Amino acid sequence: MSRLPVAERREQLVQAALVVAIRDGIEAATVRAVAAEAGVSLGVVHYCFEDKNELLREVGLAITTQNVERIIFDTPMEGINARGAISLALGILWDSIREHRGAQLLSYELTTTSLRHPELRAVAIGQLEHNWDVAEHVLDQAATLAAVAWSVSVRRLARLSVAAIDGVSLAWLVDGDDDAARAALSSFADHIATYARPAG
Amino acid sequence: MSRLPVAERREQLVQAALVVAIRDGIEAATVRAVAAEAGVSLGVVHYCFEDKNELLREVGLAITTQNVERIIFDTPMEGINARGAISLALGILWDSIREHRGAQLLSYELTTTSLRHPELRAVAIGQLEHNWDVAEHVLDQAATLAAVAWSVSVRRLARLSVAAIDGVSLAWLVDGDDDAARAALSSFADHIATYARPAG
DNA sequence: GTCTATAGTTGGATAGAC
């Protein structure tokens, strides 16, 4: 293949690793498989990355930001009440999750893998905190547009929201029941909305 | 080692596999490691199980029932209101999860692994449905003791509860924040309790 | 039933030619 600067090569390899891991699972994302997917030889990967863990760390970073961008920019909340705003955001988020089943599953695989390997520890934490940040951002947006204030800390509500979404997603990955998942999310949206107070 | 009937040998090997997988993660639970943990030679495992997947299926079954037994028999709910009953049950459950971090993590590892391997597919479904059944049982118990009826199907509430617990557990595995986890569970308990109506 | 020995794969990592 052509001679690329290392930075670009790394980016290309991370993307290839993402493709493999999303499609076939994290344990299928071997150095060999990634090299094959990228169309380069085995040696190239080891030249661009210290070891497999460094590649995996980059994959963790990539999938986190990728997931996030799907949500932030696609959320056009028109001024309604808090319950409506939350529900709308959750609806958009859910459509995105549904369309990216493999990515959602990979996200959980990265979490469990990260929890067993100290060298990857940062991946799980990074993912979770990123999700909290996004939830916080959406909740802030919702509060503004619905002209309400949250009666407990936004951080706590963000935590609550992310936990709800993770739990619902996990069940959906297993049983594929979209209706049940939506019903559960709707119920949790009700709950979050109970923390809204008229803005002061 | 002594000559055991196959059934007992299998049971022993499944327990050994559980020990290894809980301690070091599912990917560390190789046939070799299990044999070593059980103090038998490699061949014995292959003699008792068709292949590694059959062993893993048994492990999935074992951890599921094991987790469940911890909850069902330890729940002495004294007649209070619905919110109190739910909260009490969640408290007991949470203590159990806290004391068995490795088992909880393994449970998620088994789920993701199962979702990538058709031969293990039943493990994830079995686990989830078992959890739903337990939640349903606890909710029924709570309703009786608190003299209330649930205003939506118990199945739906059970699903909601399990999702909440899974989401909270996952975050706790990552960040280890026990206070935040309890706060979140408490909040979800509030929500579940809003579905209680005076019994009729 | 249990053991040792070994076949047959696969994967991470490195060396060295180009």
Place this chain on the structure above:
DNA sequence: GTCTATCCAACTATAGAC
């Protein structure tokens, strides 16, 4: 920078002695 070739470790699985 990129390739091929190779080393070495670890794994699943089986064969065959005891």
